[in-house]
Every structure is written in structure tokens, then in C-alpha cells.
Amino acid sequence: MESQTLTKAELDSVAQQKVQKLREVFADAPQIAKTALANLSQELTAHLSEPRSRMESAGRTGSRQGKVSELTLILTFAPGGARRLRALLQAQNGNFDGADKVGTLHDMRFVFLENDTKLLFATAYDGDWDAYIDDFATKIPDPMDAAFSAFEGWPGIANVQETKDWIAQHQVTAEGWYVASPDLTVAQTRKLEKVGKAVEEFLDQVG
Amino acid sequence: MSVTETFTANPSLHAPMLELSEIQATVLRIRPTPYFGSHVALRIDDPRAGRELIRRVTPHIDSAADWWEQATPWLSIAISYAGLQALGLPESSLQSFPEAFRVGMAARARELRDDGVNDPANWEPLFRDGKFHIGLSGFSGSEERWRQVMAVARQAYEGMSGVRLLAIEDFAVPDGRNSLGYKDGIDQPPVEGSGVDPLPGQGRAIKAGEFILGYPGEAGVPLPMPQPEALGRNGTFVGFRKYQSRVGAFNRFLHANGATEEERELVAAKLVGRWRSGAPLTLAPDRDDPALGADPKRNNDFEYKGDPHGRQIPFGAHIRRMNPRDTELTRLTDVNIHRLIRRGTTYGKPYDPTELSEDADQIERGAIFLFISGKAMATMEFLQQEWIDDGDFIGANGERDPIVGRQEPDATFTIPREPVRRRLRGIETFNVLRGGEYFFMPSLSALTWLGNLDG
Amino acid sequence: MASETMTRSDTEEAALAERFRKLHELYADAPEVGRVGLDKIIGDLKERVSGQQRATSAGRAGLRIGKVSELTLIADIKPAGARRMRALLDALGGNFQAADKVGTLHDMRFVFLENDTKVLFCTAYDGEWDPYIDDFATKIPDEMDVVFCNVEGWPGIRSPQIKDWIISKQHTADGWYVALPNQTVAKGRRLEKVGKAVDEFLDAVG
Numbered sequence: 001m002e003s004q005t006l007t008k009a010e011l012d013s014v015a016q017q018k019v020q021k022l023r024e025v026f027a028d029a030p031q032i033a034k035t036a037l038a039n040l041s042q043e044l045t046a047h048l049s050e051p052r053s054r055m056e057s058a059g060r061t062g063s064r065q066g067k068v069s070e071l072t073l074i075l076t077f078a079p080g081g082a083r084r085l086r087a088l089l090q091a092q093n094g095n096f097d098g099a100d101k102v103g104t105l106h107d108m109r110f111v112f113l114e115n116d117t118k119l120l121f122a123t124a125y126d127g128d129w130d131a132y133i134d135d136f137a138t139k140i141p142d143p144m145d146a147a148f149s150a151f152e153g154w155p156g157i158a159n160v161q162e163t164k165d166w167i168a169q170h171q172v173t174a175e176g177w178y179v180a181s182p183d184l185t186v187a188q189t190r191k192l193e194k195v196g197k198a199v200e201e202f203l204d205q206v207g
Numbered sequence: 208m209s210v211t212e213t214f215t216a217n218p219s220l221h222a223p224m225l226e227l228s229e230i231q232a233t234v235l236r237i238r239p240t241p242y243f244g245s246h247v248a249l250r251i252d253d254p255r256a257g258r259e260l261i262r263r264v265t266p267h268i269d270s271a272a273d274w275w276e277q278a279t280p281w282l283s284i285a286i287s288y289a290g291l292q293a294l295g296l297p298e299s300s301l302q303s304f305p306e307a308f309r310v311g312m313a314a315r316a317r318e319l320r321d322d323g324v325n326d327p328a329n330w331e332p333l334f335r336d337g338k339f340h341i342g343l344s345g346f347s348g349s350e351e352r353w354r355q356v357m358a359v360a361r362q363a364y365e366g367m368s369g370v371r372l373l374a375i376e377d378f379a380v381p382d383g384r385n386s387l388g389y390k391d392g393i394d395q396p397p398v399e400g401s402g403v404d405p406l407p408g409q410g411r412a413i414k415a416g417e418f419i420l421g422y423p424g425e426a427g428v429p430l431p432m433p434q435p436e437a438l439g440r441n442g443t444f445v446g447f448r449k450y451q452s453r454v455g456a457f458n459r460f461l462h463a464n465g466a467t468e469e470e471r472e473l474v475a476a477k478l479v480g481r482w483r484s485g486a487p488l489t490l491a492p493d494r495d496d497p498a499l500g501a502d503p504k505r506n507n508d509f510e511y512k513g514d515p516h517g518r519q520i521p522f523g524a525h526i527r528r529m530n531p532r533d534t535e536l537t538r539l540t541d542v543n544i545h546r547l548i549r550r551g552t553t554y555g556k557p558y559d560p561t562e563l564s565e566d567a568d569q570i571e572r573g574a575i576f577l578f579i580s581g582k583a584m585a586t587m588e589f590l591q592q593e594w595i596d597d598g599d600f601i602g603a604n605g606e607r608d609p610i611v612g613r614q615e616p617d618a619t620f621t622i623p624r625e626p627v628r629r630r631l632r633g634i635e636t637f638n639v640l641r642g643g644e645y646f647f648m649p650s651l652s653a654l655t656w657l658g659n660l661d662g
Numbered sequence: 663m664a665s666e667t668m669t670r671s672d673t674e675e676a677a678l679a680e681r682f683r684k685l686h687e688l689y690a691d692a693p694e695v696g697r698v699g700l701d702k703i704i705g706d707l708k709e710r711v712s713g714q715q716r717a718t719s720a721g722r723a724g725l726r727i728g729k730v731s732e733l734t735l736i737a738d739i740k741p742a743g744a745r746r747m748r749a750l751l752d753a754l755g756g757n758f759q760a761a762d763k764v765g766t767l768h769d770m771r772f773v774f775l776e777n778d779t780k781v782l783f784c785t786a787y788d789g790e791w792d793p794y795i796d797d798f799a800t801k802i803p804d805e806m807d808v809v810f811c812n813v814e815g816w817p818g819i820r821s822p823q824i825k826d827w828i829i830s831k832q833h834t835a836d837g838w839y840v841a842l843p844n845q846t847v848a849k850g851r852r853l854e855k856v857g858k859a860v861d862e863f864l865d866a867v868g
Contacts, residue, residue, distance in 0.1 A: 018753045025749040026808075028742060032818050033811035036804035047759045055756030059318065063771075065756055067599070070771050072782070084692055087685040088700075089837045091707055093678070094716035094727075096839040103538040106769070107786045109725075109732050110837035120734065120833070122784045124769045126538075126599065128318075128592055134585070137426040138541040142702040146689075149696025156695040158426045172782075176751040176772030178758040180847045184854060187537030188604045189842055192853040195860055627868035630861070 008049070015048035055177050059128040060164075063174045066182025068106065069129060073121040073170045074113075081150035082116035088147060098143045104132065106186060119151070126185040133167075134160050224400030225271075225415055225422065229441040229650040232269035233283035233550055234419065234579055235401055238392055239348035240383035244280075244552065245357050246575060248333060248373040249341040249364055254295035255661070256369025257340075261294070262658035264343065264363040270651055275403050280347030280356040284654070285445045285646035287311065290340030295660055296438075303434040304647070307584035308444065311337055312643045318588040320596040325613050325640035333374055334449070334642025342447060342646055344577075346550075350379065376449075376575065378552040385551070386452035386572045387610070387637065388475075388558035390485035390500055394507050394530055396546035408507035410532065413543050419443050420581050425544050430581040433647065438657070441650030444583035446547075448576040448643035450611065455567030456635045458560060464631050469494075474631070477622050478609040480526035488520045489513070517623040523603035525610040528594045536600050538593075545586055545594070548579040573638060576611075584645050611638050682708055721791030722825070723832045728843025730768065731791065735783040736775070737831045743812030744778035750809060760805035764797050766847055772809075781813060788846045795825055 019041055026037050058069035077085075089110065099105045104126040111120040136144050137157045144157040155162035184192075227235070251257035261284075269281035286294070288309045291301060307315050313327035313335060321327060333339055343360055347353035364370055385391040397405030398419070399412035416424035420432045421440035432439035465471030472495070476482045482491060484500025489509040491499055500506050511527070511534045514520060520527050527534065531542055555572025562570075580586045593600050595608040607613065609620050614636045622629040649657060682704065689700045720731035739747065751772055761767045766788040773782040787794055798806050799819045806819040817823040 022749060022753055025746050029746055030811050032807050033746075036807040036811070039804045040808060043759075047757060048753065057317075063756070067597075068769070070769070072771065072773050072784070074775065078693065080688065080691055084685075084688045084696070086836065087681065087688050091678075091681045091685045095707075095710055097710060099839050100841065101539045103536075105839065106841055107730065107732070108837075108839040109734065109784070109835040111734050111833050111835045113736075113833065120782070122734070122771070124786065131589055131593055132538060132540070134426075134544050134589075135539055135541045138544055139539050141426070142699040145695040145699030146703055147699075149693045149699065154693070154695070158428050158695075160426060161431045172773045172775060174771035174773045175748060176754070176758070176770070177756055178761045178767065178770040180761070180768050181850045181854065184850055185537075185599045185604070186841045187599050187602075189845060189850065189853065190537075191602065191604065192857045193842075193845075196853050196856050199856060199860060624868075627864050629868055630865050632865075 011049040012045070015045045018048055019045050059130060061168050061171045061173050062129045063177040064128075065177055065179040067126050067185050068124055068179045068182055069127065070174050070177050071121075071123050071125065071129060071167075072172050072174060073119075073167065074172060075119045075121060075170055076152040077117055077119060077150060078152045078154075081152075082112060082119075085110070085119070085147065085150040086112070088150075098140055101140070102132070102136075104186060124179070126187070129171075130164050130167075133164055137163070225398075225402075225419060226441055226650075227274065227402065228270045228272040229652055230271040230419055230443075231283050231648055231650070232271050232274060232277075232281040233344065233346070234443055234548065234648070235271040235274040235398065236269075236277050236281060236346075237395070238346065238550055238552075239277070241379075241381040242346060242348060242383065242552070243350050243353035243379045244344060244346040245353070245360075245378070246376040246552070247343040247345075247357075247360060247364070248339050248375070249343060250338045250371045250373050251290060251293035251340045251369070252371060253369030254293060256367050257290075257294045258658050258660055260341075260364055260367060260370050261654060264360065265651070265654040265658055267359050267363065268651060268654060271401075274401075278348075280345060280349075280352040282356055282360055283344050283346075283648065285342045285344075285447075285648040286657075287337075287340055287342075287644050287646050289337045291647065293340050294657060296657070300434055300438060303439075305431065305582075305584055307588065308645045308647065312446070312448075312645050313337070315584070315588065315645075319591045320613070321591075321640060323613055324636060327642075330640070330642035331449070334644060339373065339644050342445075342644075353379075376552075376554055378554050378575070380553050382557075384483070384558060385553045386454065386555065386558055386574055387457055388560065389479055389481065389483050391553075391574075392549055392551055393481070393485050393503070394526065395548060396543075398548075406507060407504055408509055410543075413546060416581060417544060417546070418548055418579065418581055424581065425541065438649065438653045440653070442653055443579055443581055443648050445646040445648045446576075446578045446583045446587050446643065447646060448578075448587075449641045450573045450576060450638035451571070451641050452555075452573040453568040453635065453637050453639060454558060454562050454570065454572065455564050457637045458563050458567075460631075460634060460637075461560075462563065463633070474622075477521055477524060478620065480520040480524035487526070488524075492519055517602070518625065521603070521620075521622050522601045523598050523606045523609065523620060525608055528598075528601065528603075528608050529590070531594075531601060534601060537602065538600050540600065545589055546580070547583065547586055547590075550577040550579065551575060552577070573641075579648070609634055609637070612636070613640075678708075717835075717838045719834075723829055723834050724791055725835045725838040726790075727838060727840045729788050729846050730840045730843055731787055731789065731794070732835050732838050733783075733785050733787065733791070733794070734833045734835060735828065735831045736833060737781055737783070737816075738814040739774075739779055739781050740812055740814050743814075744774060744781075747772070747781065747809065747812045748774070748778075758805075760802040763801050766794065766797065768847055786840070788848075792825070795828060799824065 056064045058064040062069055062071050106124040108123040137160045141157045148154045267282050316327050345356040397409040397412045398415050400415045405412050414425045416422035416429050420442050424430050461471040461474055465474045481487050482495035484495050484497040485506050486496040486500035487509050511532050552575045556570055595612050598604050598606040618634045620631045620634045689697050717725040717727050720726035724731050724733050768786040770785040775782055803819045810816045817827050
């Protein structure tokens with residue numbers, strides 16, 4: 001986290017400039033947008049002069065807010081890959097034990113696109129983008145290979161460096177990334193749930 | 208009992224599987240107690256002179272052959288990316304090294320979380336300008352042999368125009384204690400095929416390829432190796448991080464959280480996970496046990512399964528973070544692939560528990576943290592991100608490593624305890640990073656190869 | 663995460679068995695690592711009883727597990743729209759006060775695709791699809807319009823056509839996982855407060 005080195009007045013000024021610049025960029029936008037921007041100007045200025053958090057890089061690629069990062073992949077299916085992946089997802093019947101074990105995934109989606117020739121894989125997770133890929137290679141190589149062999153060019157998880165390169169090649173970094181509670185990791189949430197329960201029980205007894 | 212005696216007495220000695228005569232001694236030899244030595248920093252201004260230096264010094268670089276019988280001092284040499292460039296290594300070979308190594312430690316500040324007071328902008332000049340090309344280190348168990356081995360080293364590098372001496376860091380540690388007063392370097396990863404069985408508590412032997420290039424790693428395949436094979440095989444990567452210890456701040460923190468010496472020493476032990484002698488809290492919960500601390504067959508022989516709430520060794524304690532062993536972590540983690548061989552050395556004035564002033568923080572003393580792994584850069588960056596700069600992985604959320612973490616204002620350290628945990632406020636950065644670099648430690652043959660690059 | 667044993671009917675059992683048979687068959691011509699990987703996990707897959715993580719529909723479109731749903735949208739960007747959108751996102755720097763106002767958005771991303779000709783919009787949110795879209799129109803209409811006006815065919819958030827338009831661009835996921843399906847955004851914020859309060863209490867007592 002960077003410390004604030006600007007004064008409030010300086011922050012306000014910077015914010016105003018940003019909004020002004022935006023209005024210029026939006027000069028050729030549809031009217032509905034120009035109106036909306038005008039309506040928002042004051043609020044936007046106030047908001048921008050007191051940023052809640054900053055979007056950072058999640059490492060080699062991807063964006064990050066506080067502790068939570070995004071990974072977005074557009075992948076091409078290998079021959080037969082789409083059918084295999086679909087069958088695998090259906091056989092799992094909604095069960096993602098592997099994801100639970102990993103412990104850092106907030107959410108994850110698989111979206112088949114363009115007539116089953118491509119897949120969108122999008123996840124929100126804790127930490128930097130490649131911190132645990134080496135661990136997947138030694139702890140969960142089989143589920144990784146069973147699923148990701150559906151895609152063109154998958155090198156096999158044991159080849160960790162090539163896997164990281166493959167992921168980076170297919171990743172598209174989000175230019176807008178929002179997280180409601182950027183400091184709440186999955187682990188911390190589980191811990192707080194227990195704390196919350198304990199507090200409720202305590203209050204029940206006392207009350 | 209010295210470590211040497213430990214190993215020669217070990218009946219499990221068996222035929223090693225690694226090419227020990229190719230691997231540099233430092234990779235496997237344990238640091239003796241007491242220990243003496245020097246780190247020599249050199250810069251290469253002329254490639255021909257640099258290669259001549261390598262040729263001169265190579266015959267004196269010790270291999271790991273019969274490393275468990277160590278009695279003699281040894282010399283090691285490691286080269287940074289800038290150093291390899293300065294030696295005239297061909298571009299194709301240079302490009303085969305990992306990116307983190309190529310850009311150097313200062314450029315990896317984001318990945319290493321080296322910010323605030325640890326920012327490279329604040330580093331000592333030696334580390335800032337990327338000219339620390341060669342690290343030549345001598346280790347010895349005696350003062351006399353130390354002088355002898357450094358004299359040999361000096362003959363190799365002195366009087367060569369085209370090779371410049373940047374700095375020499377001597378270390379003489381008769382009691383084997385670090386700059387905060389602890390015996391350190393106890394827990395080391397056991398390397399499969401190194402010739403001896405793991406010591407009690409080290410866990411199972413880890414696939415050699417994690418620490419030495421050219422052999423299979425834990426995932427079953429060798430780690431990426433610099434090319435050509437003659438250069439990469441039996442080599443490894445070394446990280447060098449120099450820390451300045453703020454002894455005054457450390458002592459003030461103990462005083463703020465302990466009214467008696469007994470209380471203070473308990474706080475000190477809870478921060479590290481061991482008492483000053485090295486005895487782990489798990490085996491010595493109430494007071495230090497120096498005999499235990501001094502015995503390598505006992506001082507590391509423990510697990511965490513009997514301590515699931517961190518009431519013996521806190522989750523955030525330094526040794527539990529650096530090697531969680533069987534601790535149940537919040538993330539799927541294979542601890543065996545995040546280990547480092549450590550050859551740290553202490554420098555400067557020894558620890559003094561009575562030093563409380565802010566001036567004491569300025570005294571030149573601290574630790575040179577030397578760490579070795581086939582993927583040292585990636586491992587260090589993982590450790591800094593996941594196990595040092597944060598505590599989410601182990602249930603110490605929002606806290607950082609108490610010994611090497613860079614602390615924010617009003618940082619805390621939690622000591623789990625019945626009925627209510629103790630949360631110590633205002634823990635400061637006790638070890639400030641003064642600089643560092645990533646190095647490649649070539650095999651003996653690779654050194655010959657490098658010395659003869661021009662044919 | 664404890665799994666609950668669910669009793670399955672005979673037809674369910676037969677259907678599952680058929681799925682596994684088909685799965686094994688399909689992997690016959692998979693790349694080696696895939697085939698080997700599947701063989702190693704298939705026994706485990708068969709044993710595990712699912713149910714808790716089974717996704718249902720989030721309403722008109724999208725999947726939902728527990729309380730948390732997904733919305734995935736891909737739309738064409740107008741000429742010059744990318745420039746405006748990028749400038750806006752850059753200025754905001756990840757501060758989407760609008761999203762805070764809605765209060766049900768766990769996460770949200772904007773990704774430019776295909777040389778800035780398309781935009782991918784992915785969110786995870788609490789509840790059902792319809793009220794979610796309604797929320798946007800009532801709570802943050804200007805914020806929605808200023809961003810999405812850059813997208814082809816955007817009728818305006820207050821338009822009666824808006825839901826049909828969104829449906830036409832939405833891709834319901836084929837697989838959806840949520841670590842904490844009963845954790846709403848509101849609950850998360852509450853938990854953070856409780857955690858802080860407990861810490862302060864324990865500090866005082868300890």
C-alpha cells in the first residue's frame with residue numbers, strides 16, 4: 001500500500017483533472033453517455049480523490065485488488081477436447097473437491113464458446129498468479145491433466161515452467177477489476193465464520 | 208557433538224547417487240561451529256581477465272566429495288547474470304537462464320515484496336548497481352585455517368587488472384550464534400542421493416533435482432537448466448541477502464512485553480520457535496535446554512501434529528513459517544518444493560541483550576542470508592510473498608514473519624494461549640534488508656568450461 | 663467441507679454409471695497425460711457423492727450455487743468505444759463505488775478481447791438474475807450507461823429492452839464453482855467487523 005504523499009487539495013485537483021479529461025474523451029460518445037457522465041461528475045470527483053484501493057498487477061499477468069486476483073484465460077479446444085471436458089464436468093456432477101483443497105479459489109467458471117471451439121476460464125483467487133502452480137504439479141497432477149488436456153498445447157503439469165508460459169500466453173489481463181472485500185481471503189473468511197459462530201453462541205448463553 | 212561427528216557416526220551411510228565430485232562443497236557441507244570465513248565481492252571489467260580469474264581459482268574450489276567427513280575449510284564461487292555477461296558467455300546461453308536471475312534481485316523487488324525500508328533504492332551501493340559479479344566465499348571451523356584459505360583465494364584474484372575487489376565481508380562466530388543471539392541454521396532439507404540419511408526431524412529426503420540441476424525434482428522431471436548442459440549440470444542457484452539487525456529495537460520489544468528476564472526470553476523464543484540455544488519449544492516448552500539445542504540428533508526432531516493450535520510454537524513463529532512441516536495449511540501446498548539449503552553467516556558485533564538504544568540499531572551487524580536451490584529465485588519469491596510477508600497460509604492472517612518480515616506501523620504478533628491469546632503490538636522490522644543478488648553456482652566442470660570460453 | 667451422503671434413486675445411479683462409461687470412452691483418444699490423469703482420478707470421482715456444490719439456474723440465465731451466481735457477458739465494442747472505456751476504467755483504477763452501492767457484487771471484471779473489438783464482462787453476485795439487473799437500473803443507472811454505452815446495441819439501462827439485450831449477450835457457464843456458497847457480500851462485511859471487534863475484545867482481556 002502506498003502512503004498518501006499528496007495533500008487533500010492536491011488529491012482533489014488531480015481528481016478534477018481526471019474527470020475533465022474523461023469528459024473530453026467522451027466528447028464523441030452517444031448522448032446518453034454524455035448525460036450520464038455529466039450526472040456523475042461531482043460524485044466521481046469526490047470518489048476519485050479518496051481512492052478506496054488500487055488495482056495492481058497480480059504478477060507476470062492478471063490484475064489484483066488487495067489480496068484477491070483475477071485470472072482470465074481464453075483457450076482453444078484440442079480435437080475432441082470439448083466433448084471430454086463436458087463429460088468430465090458432468091461426471092463430477094458439480095463436485096470440485098480439488099478446488100476446495102487448493103484453498104485459494106473464491107470462484108471459478110468454465111464457459112464454452114464459439115460452438116465448442118473455445119473455452120473461457122475465469123477465476124478469482126488469493127495471491128499472485130503463479131504462486132502455487134508448482135504445488136499443483138506435485139499434489140494434484142492428475143485432476144489438472146485430466147481437465148486441461150482438453151486444450152491445445154497443454155504441456156502436462158509436470159512441466160511446470162512450460163505450464164506457466166502456456167497460462168501466461170492464454171491469459172487476458174482485466175483492465176477493470178473489482179472486489180467487494182479485497183482483504184478477505186478464502187482462508188480468512190472460513191476462520192471468521194468460526195469466530196462469528198463462537199460469538200453468537202457466547203451471546204446466546206449470556207443473553 | 209559436532210556435525211562432523213554426527214555424520215561419521217551415522218550407520219546409515221550409503222552409496223551416494225549424485226556426482227559429488229562435480230557439485231561445489233557449499234551445497235552439501237554443513238556450516239561448522241564455531242565458524243569463520245569471508246565473502247569476497249568481485250567485479251569483472253575485462254572478459255579475458257575474468258576468465259583468467261576463473262581458471263586460477265577453479266583448482267581451489269572444493270567439491271562435495273566425502274562432504275560428511277568435512278574437517279578442512281572450503282572455498283565456493285558463484286556468478287551473477289551480470290557476471291556471466293561480463294565473462295563473455297554467449298547470448299544463447301545467457302537467454303537460457305530464468306528471467307528472475309537475468310534481471311537480478313533489485314529488479315524483482317515487487318515479487319520479493321522488498322518495499323518500504325527494504326526497497327532497493329535504499330540498498331548499499333554494492334548491490335544497487337548490478338556490478339556484484341562474483342561471490343567468492345571461504346568457510347572454516349578454525350581461525351587459522353580461515354586465514355589460510357582466504358590467502359589462497361587472494362592469490363587468485365589479487366593483482367589482476369580487469370578484476371576489481373569490491374568488498375570483503377569477514378565473519379568470525381565462535382559461539383555459532385546469530386546477530387539476535389540465537390543458534391541458527393539448524394533445520395536443513397535432506398537431499399536424496401547425497402550420501403547420508405536425513406537427520407531426525409528433517410523429514411524424508413527430497414528429490415535432488417530440487418537443489419541440484421540435472422536430476423529429477425519432486426514432480427519427476429528435472430528443473431529447467433541453463434544451457435549448454437556442460438554449464439548447467441550439477442550447478443545450482445544461490446541467493447544472497449544481507450540484513451542489518453536492529454538489536455536495540457529487538458531488545459526494546461522484549462522489554463515492552465516481558466517484565467522479567469524469564470518472560471522476555473519466553474517472548475524471544477515464541478518469536479522464533481526456538482530458545483537461544485536452538486532447543487525447539489515443542490521439546491522444551493518451559494525453559495531453554497542447551498544440551499538439547501546443541502545436539503543435532505535431537506534439536507530438530509519434532510512435528511507439529513501435537514500442536515494444532517500453535518500453543519507451543521505459534522503459527523507465525525519464524526521456524527514454523529519457514530518450514531511448516533505437517534502443519535495443516537489453508538492452501539494446498541507441497542512444503543517439500545519450497546525448501547532452501549541455508550549457509551547463512553553472522554557479521555559484526557555479537558548480540559548484547561542490554562543494548563536498548565536507537566543507536567544500537569545503527570551498529571553494523573546482522574546476517575548474510577545465503578540460500579541455495581535449483582530454483583532459488585522462484586522459491587525465495589514464493590517465501591517472501593506467501594510465508595513471510597503474509598500469514599494467511601498458516602492462520603496468522605495479517606501478520607508477517609517476526610524475524611525477517613518488513614513490518615508496517617503498529618504490526619502485531621499473536622501468541623496462541625489458553626484461555627486468551629496474547630497479541631503483541633508494535634512489532635518492528637528487526638532485520639532490515641541492505642541488499643542482495645541472485646547467483647549461479649556452477650559445477651567444477653562448468654567452471655573449467657567457463658574459464659576456457661575463448662577456446 | 664463435509665460431504666453429505668445423499669441417497670440416489672436407481673435411475674440416478676444408472677445415469678451416473680452411464681456418464682462414467684461415456685467419459686472413459688471419450689478419453690480413449692485424449693493426449694496421454696489426460697488419459698493417465700483420468701484413469702488415476704476416475705475411481706475417486708465415482709465414489710464421491712456430490713450435491714452440495716451442484717449448480718442450479720440463476721434465473722433467466724447464468725448458474726448459481728448456494729447464494730452466489732455468475733453472469734458472463736461478451737459484447738461487441740463500438741468504434742472508438744474501446745478508447746473511451748479504457749480511459750474510464752483507467753481513471754477509476756479499480757474503484758467501482760457503484761459496485762459498492764449495489765452491495766451484492768462479489769467481484770467484477772472487464773476484459774478487452776480480440777484486439778479491442780469485444781469486451782468480456784464477468785461477475786459473481788448474490789441472488790437471482792432478475793433482481794440483479796433491476797438493481798443496476800434503480801441504484802446505478804448513470805454508472806451503467808457511461809460504461810456500457812460504448813458497447814454495440816446498448817439500449818440504455820432504463821430501457822424496457824435491457825433484459826432481452828443482456829440475455830442475448832450472456833453465456834451461461836458450463837461449470838461454476840464457489841468456495842463459500844452461503845457467503846454473501848453483506849455477510850462478508852459483517853464478518854470483517856465481528857473479527858475486528860473480537861480482536862479488540864481479546865486484546866483488552868488478554
